[in-house]
Amino acid sequence: MILSRRTLLIGGASGxxxxxxxxxxxxxxxxxxxxxxxxxxxxxxxISSREALAREFDPADRSPVFRAxxxxxxxxxxxxxxxxxxxxxxxxxxxxLVRRPLSLSLAQIMRMPNRAQITRHDCVEGWSAIGKWTxxxxxxxxxxxxxxxxxxxxxxxxxxxxxxxxxxxxxxxIDAFHPQxxxxxxxxxxxxxxxxxxxxxxxxxxxxxxxxxxxxxxxEARSTLAGLYGGRGGYWxxxxxxxxxxxx
Amino acid sequence: xxxxxxxxxxRDNQPRTDTGADEIVRRHRLTTRLWHWxxxxxxxxxxxxxxxxxxAHPRLYWGQYGANNDHAWLEIGSRGESGYLRxxxxxxxxxxxxxxxxxxxxxxxxxxFPGWATIPSNYSLSAGRRWHxxxxxxxxxxxxxxxxxxxxxxxxRGLLPRRAELHPRHxxxxxxxxxxxxxxxxxxxxxxxxxxxxxxxxVIFVLxxxxxxxxxxxxxxxxxxxxxxxxxxxxxxxxxxxxxxCAMLIAAFILVHLVMVVLAGPLNEIRSMITGxxxxxQPKPVTVPPxxxxxxxxxxx
Numbered sequence: 001m002i003l004s005r006r007t008l009l010i011g012g013a014s015g016x017x018x019x020x021x022x023x024x025x026x027x028x029x030x031x032x033x034x035x036x037x038x039x040x041x042x043x044x045x046x047i048s049s050r051e052a053l054a055r056e057f058d059p060a061d062r063s064p065v066f067r068a069x070x071x072x073x074x075x076x077x078x079x080x081x082x083x084x085x086x087x088x089x090x091x092x093x094x095x096x097l098v099r100r101p102l103s104l105s106l107a108q109i110m111r112m113p114n115r116a117q118i119t120r121h122d123c124v125e126g127w128s129a130i131g132k133w134t135x136x137x138x139x140x141x142x143x144x145x146x147x148x149x150x151x152x153x154x155x156x157x158x159x160x161x162x163x164x165x166x167x168x169x170x171x172x173x174i175d176a177f178h179p180q181x182x183x184x185x186x187x188x189x190x191x192x193x194x195x196x197x198x199x200x201x202x203x204x205x206x207x208x209x210x211x212x213x214x215x216x217x218x219x220e221a222r223s224t225l226a227g228l229y230g231g232r233g234g235y236w237x238x239x240x241x242x243x244x245x246x247x248x
Numbered sequence: 249x250x251x252x253x254x255x256x257x258x259r260d261n262q263p264r265t266d267t268g269a270d271e272i273v274r275r276h277r278l279t280t281r282l283w284h285w286x287x288x289x290x291x292x293x294x295x296x297x298x299x300x301x302x303x304a305h306p307r308l309y310w311g312q313y314g315a316n317n318d319h320a321w322l323e324i325g326s327r328g329e330s331g332y333l334r335x336x337x338x339x340x341x342x343x344x345x346x347x348x349x350x351x352x353x354x355x356x357x358x359x360x361f362p363g364w365a366t367i368p369s370n371y372s373l374s375a376g377r378r379w380h381x382x383x384x385x386x387x388x389x390x391x392x393x394x395x396x397x398x399x400x401x402x403x404x405r406g407l408l409p410r411r412a413e414l415h416p417r418h419x420x421x422x423x424x425x426x427x428x429x430x431x432x433x434x435x436x437x438x439x440x441x442x443x444x445x446x447x448x449x450x451v452i453f454v455l456x457x458x459x460x461x462x463x464x465x466x467x468x469x470x471x472x473x474x475x476x477x478x479x480x481x482x483x484x485x486x487x488x489x490x491x492x493x494c495a496m497l498i499a500a501f502i503l504v505h506l507v508m509v510v511l512a513g514p515l516n517e518i519r520s521m522i523t524g525x526x527x528x529x530q531p532k533p534v535t536v537p538p539x540x541x542x543x544x545x546x547x548x549x
Contacts, residue, residue, distance in 0.1 A: 017369055020296075024368040024375055036382035048473030055471060055478065057312070065317040120312060120484060122468050124373065126305035127315035128484050206472045242374045247469025248381060 030241070041245040050174055054205035057118040063129040066121075066187060068195030071167065074160035074215050082159075087199040092183075096155070096220035099146040106185065106199050112136040115182050123209040124242065133203050135184035139177045141219070147173075151221040155228065156202055159215035162235060169213040170225055170233040170244070171204055180205040183216065208246035210236050273438065275526030277403070283394045284521055290390065291498060293383045296367040298495055299360075300376030306347075306360035308492055312483035321489070324360035331358075384463060391456050406440060407449045413442040429511055433531040451501050455494050462491035 023029045073079075082090045087106050094102040116134040138154075154176050158167040175181055182203050185192055192198040197214025204211050211234070225231060230238025237244050276284075307320035314320065323334045324347045331347025333340045343349070349357050363369035367379050398404040412418065422442050425431075432441065440448065464470045465477040465487035481487040509517045513529070520526035 014364070017364060017367075020293075020367045021369055024372075024379075030375075030378065033378040033382040036378075036385055039385065040381060044467075044469040044473060048469065052472040054468065055475060061312060063313045063315065063318065065315075067315040067317065120468075120471075122466070122484065123315075124304070124377070126301065126466075126488060127307070127309075128313045129315050130313045206469045208468060236374075240372075240374045241378070243377070243381075248467035 034241075037243045037245055040248050044247050045174070050177075051179060052206075054119050054180055057120070057130050059118065059132065061130055062118060062188065063131065066129045066131040066196065067123075067127065068193075069123055069125075069209065071160035071162075071214065072195040074158075076159065076161065079159045079215065083194060083198070090199055092200060092216060093218040094141060094145045094221075095218065096222055097148040097151040098142075098221050099148060100144065102141070102145050104141070109136055109141075109183065109200065110185055112140055115180075117180055117182070117203075117205070119180070119203070119205050121209055121212070124246065132186075132188050133182065133184040134186035134189070135182035135200070135203065137179065138181045138183055138202070139179075141183065142176060142221075145221075147221055150223045153222050153225055153233070155220040155222055155225070155233075156213035156216055157218040157220060158213050159217050162239070165229070165235060165239065167213065167215070167235045168229065169202070169211055169235070170222075171202075171207075171211065175204050175206065178204070178206070206247055210234070210242065211246050270530070271528040272525050273528060274524050275438070275520040276524050277401070278524070279394065279397045279401075280403070281521055281524060283390055286386065286390050290383050290386045291502065293367060293379055294387060295495060295499055296365060297376045297379035297383070298492075300366040300368070300371070301373060301380060302492065303359045303361055303366065303371060303376075304373040308489040309485040310482070310489060311485055312478070314485035314488075322492075326358045329356070384460075387456070388460050391452070391460070394452070407445055407452065409442045409445045409449070413445070418442065431512055431529065433529045435528065437529050438526075447501060447504070451498065455498050455501070459491060459494040459498065462487040462494065466491065 090106055092102070092104045092109065094104070113136065114134055115137050116132060118130065118132045120128050120130045122128050142154075151173070153170050153172055155168060155170045158169075160167045171181075180203065183200050184197075184203050185200050187193065187196050192201060197212075197216075200216045201214040202212050202216065222228070225233040225244075229235075232238045232241075233244045234242070236242040306324040307314070307316070308322040309318055309320055321336055324342070325332055325334070326348035329348065330341060330343040331345070331349065333342045333346050345362065347358065347360055349362055351357050351363075357363075359366075359371055366376065368375050398407070419442060426441075426443055431437065432439075461477065462481055464474070465481055466484055471478055471484070478484055478487065481490055516527050516529075
């Protein structure tokens with residue numbers, strides 16, 4: 001059999017491609033790739049202060065339309081009932097490793113000191129939108145609930161589901177106490193619309209969009225992410241192997 | 249025989265006579281060769297996993313923000329059973345390649361770039377990111393180390409064109425020679441010509457640093473750490489556009505580079521990048537030139 005140069009080239013190239021796919025399917029290789037995530041997180045934290053702020057923009061810099069992505073309406077019976085009552089019966093539970101578990105109404109949260117910030121929202125897909133968010137700094141809520149010493153992570157339990165799986169996300173205490181980390185109840189000076197996460201969503205401005213959990217129902221302080229759902233700290237982390245540290 | 253110290257500068261090695269007719273000289277340093285093959289792998293992984301990431305949102309914008317409702321200056325998409333690439337107001341049909349194709353199993357595929365161009369070949373943004381963000385470390389550490397080495401061993405001088413070489417008449421002369429595939433022979437082949445210098449220096453000192461910096465600019469964490477990054481490029485979406493343009497230019501460089509290697513004699517060229525030893529190309533008339541030191545053989549017509 002005579003191998004033409006073309007056959008060799010195409011054969012070689014598709015062999016390499018098949019090799020990449022095979023590597024991609026290998027758990028060991030993926031674990032190696034995954035180790036870059038820890039390296040990236042440590043490197044970013046090394047060169048930036050804990051308080052380093054995300055850029056804040058002028059009102060004129062805002063996107064004309066703020067794109068909503070992911071779940072646009074949880075559309076569960078419970079959520080629909082809450083939305084029909086304009087979230088008057090909605091409560092945010094703050095529990096887990098806290099000394100004073102809380103149950104906060106939307107009115108109570110809106111009466112707390114608030115912070116407004118015009119920031120850029122970066123989706124993992126590549127697009128960005130700029131909008132103004134108003135909400136209570138998460139640190140104030142955590143101070144009220146008084147975290148126990150063992151608490152290391154905050155888990156955000158959401159009202160939306162993907163099939164049978166509930167959406168959830170988590171951050172560590174460095175991001176939780178960052179001054180721009182807020183529980184937002186308004187977008188562009190209007191109460192948070194349902195596609196953007198009504199009645200309350202997380203803003204964690206130094207990370208990608210999927211970390212900004214929408215439709216918040218419960219904040220749980222934990223010492224570890226192991227043992228919760230898939231154990232990787234978030235819906236997309238569990239189901240699709242997205243990075244838990246989404247600062248890049 | 250020349251010594252086998254691989255870090256010894258090329259000029260210190262006298263051309264060595266192999267068969268009596270061909271001169272074989274040490275051409276590439278060990279550091280150059282190591283960096284070359286590390287990059288050959290890394291750049292391919294970066295390009296192909298990058299195209300996978302692009303497939304998640306095949307639109308590019310200028311400025312701070314940009315999403316589906318905003319104006320994209322570049323877009324790859326599909327309408328019905330045809331694919332297209334739109335740049336500004338110009339729409340180019342790309343059915344079968346970009347935006348739309350029918351797979352071997354008969355299924356329509358509307359991803360911007362086809363599976364043979366992406367890592368992994370089936371759509372997975374998260375896997376593409378895992379590859380891209382892991383190999384980005386290899387690329388960045390590699391070029392940093394290479395810069396330090398060529399600064400220390402002064403190899404960078406051979407990569408930057410001299411002033412006289414940038415004269416338009418000289419450049420035009422070289423372009424004509426290149427287009428006629430008339431390559432230098434003998435010891436003159438040891439020096440990079442101006443076009444080579446411009447493209448190698450362009451990749452090493454412009455494209456690679458740009459692609460790394462614009463990559464970092466897309467990171468919200470890095471934006472908070474180094475606020476000057478988005479300022480430098482006019483916003484995150486501009487940085488994303490420049491990142492893509494640089495990647496395409498690097499791909500174009502690789503294509504031309506591979507064609508030139510094939511035209512210049514692939515076995516000799518590839519061997520020189522593996523072992524370091526390079527056989528000097530002989531002029532067409534088979535008169536054996538006297539074995540002169542490299543500098544003295546400059547007298548080319």
